[in-house]
Amino acid sequence: MSKFLDGKNCPNMPWEDKPDGYELPVWRYSKNPITKRPYSKTIDRVMNSSIVPFNGEFIGVFRCDNHSNRSALYVGHSKDGVNIVMEDEPIKILDSEGNIVSPWGKFDPRIAKIGEEYYVTFCDYCIDEVTTAIAKTKDFKTFYRFDNPFTPNYRNGVFFPRKFGDFYKILLRPCDAGNSNFGNIYVTQSKDMEYFGKSKMVAHAGFSGWNWTKIGPGPTPIEIDEGWLIIIHGVINTCAGYIYSMGAIIVDHDDPSKVLYKCEPALLWPTEQYETTGFTNNVVFPTAVLTDAKTGRMAIYYGAADAYTSLAFTTIDELVDYIKKNSK
């Protein structure tokens, strides 16, 4: 049996038992989606967001697209991980000189707790084009953004939640300036979150039929006995456009470019109406996971159709067993 190496419990995380007769390893929350559309007078949709345990409750950084179709990041609070109360104003980000940065034009955040700091990575229209930005916070009140660690064009920067010796490591999906029709996962490292190098390839799109076009990292990797469990998204192109699905790989504890398992099947396809129709149809886009070491439970947050936030569940045992049995 596999277990979470962080050993942290989270008894109040969202949970729902697997439906009777359901045979697959990941199942949806019966009350999905957990955010409605329109979300509020100012916000049209909440999706592709991240959440972590914080002071016995939950806190997150959420992508909220307003009625002008502009993306901003908001801090949201939740007691149960399901009902989320967004703050009134978008996130407060300071640049390295202490100036307030516009919260707009930012999207698809991930949060990694490394030591006592929370590192938020997100897509940002800085440096003339979209690329990955990094900000850190301790209190989710003020976020300090690093100075352009990356040139264009990156998406889906996702930190590992601990250092490797002196180094932080981050997963990245290089792309082009638009809806790029290619996408592979790379890892690069840094001592200071300012200068990155020694890049390596992790996994190439096309290792299974549901990710023929591109793959990218999803939530912050989870360290388990076998290595790092990385939930990913994969994309194929059809006669009716792209389909984004959820999958998983497991990579080596010390060298994430060593892939131990690539799960052949997709873990979740867009099949429910809130996944197949919304803003961008046919999108299941995982971006956060809550875990409970005691029970092995996992609650996976994913964006649905670029329009909603949704939840799916599994356990470490069931998921890792499935990945191992279904890898070549």
Add this chain to the structure above:
Amino acid sequence: MSKFLDGKNCPNMPWEDKPDGYELPVWRYSKNPITKRPYSKTIDRVMNSSIVPFNGEFIGVFRCDNHSNRSALYVGHSKDGVNIVMEDEPIKILDSEGNIVSPWGKFDPRIAKIGEEYYVTFCDYCIDEVTTAIAKTKDFKTFYRFDNPFTPNYRNGVFFPRKFGDFYKILLRPCDAGNSNFGNIYVTQSKDMEYFGKSKMVAHAGFSGWNWTKIGPGPTPIEIDEGWLIIIHGVINTCAGYIYSMGAIIVDHDDPSKVLYKCEPALLWPTEQYETTGFTNNVVFPTAVLTDAKTGRMAIYYGAADAYTSLAFTTIDELVDYIKKNSK
């Protein structure tokens, strides 16, 4: 408080109060869509159509696509603006020499009453390619089409409902021969509806996130205290194709190329199933408005997913207030 300058009342127009708790300025009719699919043995879908008050009831020119996917225009009658009875045969159009013109290959009609005449503009496969055609009628029994006022390729020709001195003015969206990936709104003018010139730019796509790819004029402009209220459609391109939404601008009374307000938020996105799935998915396409001067009520008719006719409501006060507060 804003008001409709035409001062005309329409007490029997469709209406439904805003749902409790709904915060946005435009709300859908709870019994949408108002036309079913298949519509009849011969007609598959009714959409992107126009309706006006007429002899105490309502009359309209409707785009009806048959089961061979060919578009024709039909005259439809309604007592309440919701239940529409289509005539058995398509519209009767005569050309300038008195010959009957085929009603087929015509689509997306608008109606403007100018003086005592009703001017219907529509897309027409004449002159070798699609362009905007103009026909006039007094009785909705016979329509007289003008001789090719335009070369290819125009879509969404929409007249202002009164003359400007000696001139009629029409909004147009130049395009290419296919599903063009560009589209801006221009105005051009004519003394006789036969010769047009002195064109000017009105508004360029991309003034907000929901109209990055193209914009075009929707229903006949409505004159209010502030100027002309023009409800528009806007389009963005996603990984799953185009999304058509509804928005609004307000332009100057005398010179429609002077834009006073461009409402940043979209007024209605495709979110209901009859808007997100149908024939062309993700289409909200406004083409007609009924107004009541006394109450300030507005009933907006829009095509949904190129498959259905739907209704949305607002009031002049609520809408104009929202536009003003949300323009830069």
Add this chain to the structure above:
Amino acid sequence: MSKFLDGKNCPNMPWEDKPDGYELPVWRYSKNPITKRPYSKTIDRVMNSSIVPFNGEFIGVFRCDNHSNRSALYVGHSKDGVNIVMEDEPIKILDSEGNIVSPWGKFDPRIAKIGEEYYVTFCDYCIDEVTTAIAKTKDFKTFYRFDNPFTPNYRNGVFFPRKFGDFYKILLRPCDAGNSNFGNIYVTQSKDMEYFGKSKMVAHAGFSGWNWTKIGPGPTPIEIDEGWLIIIHGVINTCAGYIYSMGAIIVDHDDPSKVLYKCEPALLWPTEQYETTGFTNNVVFPTAVLTDAKTGRMAIYYGAADAYTSLAFTTIDELVDYIKKNSK
């Protein structure tokens, strides 16, 4: 009144009377889709498949896409034509040297009974690219595949269910290596199912508005008094991708390149949710028909949204009458 020339009865075939007030000639089964998604622990979706009467019950070859998005063919059994029990393992195909062929990478099968043999045609990733493959069986336990009768790139190979003198005849839709944006129906012939030639054009895409982009043959043609009834699929391209609909043509008894009727209207568009949203949105793709000579009933099996198997019904009288009245 038209009738099926094979004279065979099939009293236990699926059937449901036309709903009251429904005016069109083909109506859906009220319990559609007849296969759910996910279908099982290993199979995600069942679609675009074929079924025939066999020993008083029904048997078929089914396209089953697994959770890795790979296609395989499975034999399925059914007593009522609605509830289908798939075998545990994919189909067993032998090549001409008696070696077992992988059942994977095969899709969209059709079955034609010619004499006492069942000929299954399907798309196959053989000979470096996808093309049409042919296999025969008597018992649905072992299938014998012929040696590459075709070079790339063909889709939708569909045999006529009897010989024409010494010749077998097959319908084909040549295409390119991807989601080709062109597609017409050709017929070619063979004495031995190994060497094909004397090709002729049958029908060109674009004979009606719903098949502007491509057409291809659907189920095995059905011989009736008038000739061969060929149910087809047709495709148009929209702002939101391709739409696959169902239609029909009737061709000459002796020379299938002589088209007698091309039904202008589509017989079934994607309008139900299981057709408009699934894997590839907006797909109605007919691949099999069961017929009953006594009653003239027809049960049409079609793939819905590349995600489900569905059923529609009509009668030979109603359908042929409609085709004749609606052809030019």
Add this chain to the structure above:
Amino acid sequence: MSKFLDGKNCPNMPWEDKPDGYELPVWRYSKNPITKRPYSKTIDRVMNSSIVPFNGEFIGVFRCDNHSNRSALYVGHSKDGVNIVMEDEPIKILDSEGNIVSPWGKFDPRIAKIGEEYYVTFCDYCIDEVTTAIAKTKDFKTFYRFDNPFTPNYRNGVFFPRKFGDFYKILLRPCDAGNSNFGNIYVTQSKDMEYFGKSKMVAHAGFSGWNWTKIGPGPTPIEIDEGWLIIIHGVINTCAGYIYSMGAIIVDHDDPSKVLYKCEPALLWPTEQYETTGFTNNVVFPTAVLTDAKTGRMAIYYGAADAYTSLAFTTIDELVDYIKKNSK
């Protein structure tokens, strides 16, 4: 024998006899190109320009692209029609309010003398996109531009050199906002050069193998016994991009939408190095013709490879005879 109906002689126009053994009806000037590249310290290339007899010499409006790849119009003077002296500064254009218009962003001018005025039509980045603009002059010192007679997107506006009753007539090629892959010739008319309407189709691309992709009008039409001789360009797309060639049609004296002859062969393909390589490779783009009534000589000016101005010769007899013999 055909003759020029304007009856004007031009004894000093450029001329060179047909080379011995050359069999085709149009031959190149042996000293082509007549403008070099770089043309001057400020101008990189001169091409796609127009020239007319003026006060016993020649004067023209020339497209000059500078070293920043920006297009401007210049007036040029020539005694022999071959050696052209460009003025130091670009053309002076006034708008309808007497303001000076920037000479930049304008290209591909044509000149038509109608009565005593010279009407220059050209592509102009006015009204937000490129479209056809009209300016008139008597002295080639000041040009008066009309107010936006056209919305976007037109190219190749070419006036007929006389009125038709009360009407001016202009040929146009509607297009899209880029290097459009379609293009047909239309004619529209106006009483005042401000309002245009009663459009008609003249000729559709694809009437011969060299114009499969698009056609557009070239120089000002020339009235001859048979009707109007219109030299055109035609375009085909190849594995190495577009090829622009020269061709001709003859249309009716009174109704230019009546095409009397469409010359099947191209008159000149890009074959010389200054035509096949330059800026845009493979372009022969005719824009002006000088004629001599006495001798029937014609000197055709054409842009070569978007880089040079070149000359070709023919006679009215030889050309019209060839067109007639080679039309269907």
Add this chain to the structure above:
Amino acid sequence: MSKFLDGKNCPNMPWEDKPDGYELPVWRYSKNPITKRPYSKTIDRVMNSSIVPFNGEFIGVFRCDNHSNRSALYVGHSKDGVNIVMEDEPIKILDSEGNIVSPWGKFDPRIAKIGEEYYVTFCDYCIDEVTTAIAKTKDFKTFYRFDNPFTPNYRNGVFFPRKFGDFYKILLRPCDAGNSNFGNIYVTQSKDMEYFGKSKMVAHAGFSGWNWTKIGPGPTPIEIDEGWLIIIHGVINTCAGYIYSMGAIIVDHDDPSKVLYKCEPALLWPTEQYETTGFTNNVVFPTAVLTDAKTGRMAIYYGAADAYTSLAFTTIDELVDYIKKNSK
């Protein structure tokens, strides 16, 4: 040392010794191209054609594109293989019922002498789209075309010049309806030139840097000691369009799907002006070879830039030695 297995001498074939200091195995004729442009009053260009020894002289089938950019086949005669005299009228082809077939819309012919008959394969706009057609002749006066052995879309059908047991074998490059961006070589076989089957893959594009996009068979294969020498074309895509180069493979005597050598280097790139500029720039397209058994000389005919016919030379020893040394 390798030799030609047909043992036939051809002392009057074109020849020129290798230039001093030239190091590569294939060298151009110093008087290239051997056909001029325009070729004649009716023919603009001659290219992509085939030639064989015949009655002590040479005869060929030539692709001649006229000034309307239409392709036709012509028979041409030559005493020296360099100076070619085209017949006045295009080729006379009869169909299976003895009707004369239009010589137009046919292109890129190859000739294979099998037994005492000459089999000409060419691209033909028959059966609604372009595909490979086959005609035979003994006298080059009348050609008898077979009835549609192939459906669309094939290019570059090239017969082996002898039977394999009872079977003729032909190389084919399946493609799409346009300038397809893929292309591999397949072989298929027939007893009667009417019915083809048992297809196999021969070689896939991308085996070297000059053929990344597609490859296709060139001249009729030449049997040598090692097997069949097949000269091919290969294509790569660049920022300025496709580049067609010449290369070679050697396949097994009995089973041409067994590739023995794939020559890594290209044998000839477009570098001379008549190859880099013409109609379609950057095309070297080999279609015929003359050989002399005594000396081992080879004269390779190739189309240059879709505008000219050109010649290159090598010897069997030099070429085969180079292929062997440069294959993996």
Add this chain to the structure above:
Amino acid sequence: MSKFLDGKNCPNMPWEDKPDGYELPVWRYSKNPITKRPYSKTIDRVMNSSIVPFNGEFIGVFRCDNHSNRSALYVGHSKDGVNIVMEDEPIKILDSEGNIVSPWGKFDPRIAKIGEEYYVTFCDYCIDEVTTAIAKTKDFKTFYRFDNPFTPNYRNGVFFPRKFGDFYKILLRPCDAGNSNFGNIYVTQSKDMEYFGKSKMVAHAGFSGWNWTKIGPGPTPIEIDEGWLIIIHGVINTCAGYIYSMGAIIVDHDDPSKVLYKCEPALLWPTEQYETTGFTNNVVFPTAVLTDAKTGRMAIYYGAADAYTSLAFTTIDELVDYIKKNSK
């Protein structure tokens, strides 16, 4: 008068005075190109390469594409900077563990001398896709490559030739995996050539008509009084593909993201035959400059048509004066 801040003389660098009457600031070498095609029995073309003074002569790293169209780097030697003798074998590169790296799949090298080391940057098919690689050498015999400082996809990495405090700075052009249709210049920095960060935008494509599509850095920047002179390439897209031209900008001494001058005109367009036709037509691609402090002379090496190495000349005075006068 401007001067080179490095103060180094290079009396034997190539030079040719400006031709009489030539008015533009950069002129071509009269004996261009300086490398022929085919270059040798193994090498087809030499282009896009770099050269520096070394021990009183010149040495360089050259991109040599072989006859299989594969790129490798070679060291070349020259006494006069014009006649270059390539070594027999490609460059010897060691990775960080001392293993020999394949010299293939590398292209477009630049050389910057920083201190006593020569840093070579080049495009490299490492880490699964092309990106920028860095190697250093002192003797041009062994090159030591750093471990993947960059993820995909970068092109045109160009170092500044001195450190800025503790930091090396490098110019980069992020791109996609193919012939990307976008390209801007960024600068990023590193203390160790292993970890890069603090990226900034330098210049965006589209500042003039010749670089509408993309721009990228050319040779190693040259420090002059005004700042850093950076010769760049710029690209526009035409109906016949991309055109690569040469231009220049000047940026701040201390902060290269501060652009002082952007020269509006292009400095050199493809106009000579060796630039307009070759492998990729229409390419002028500057990659190296030799300078002489005493005379202010500059010899610019550029790749022509991806097929040849060529030379152009100017002086610091003439060039900088021209840039200043032609910047906005």
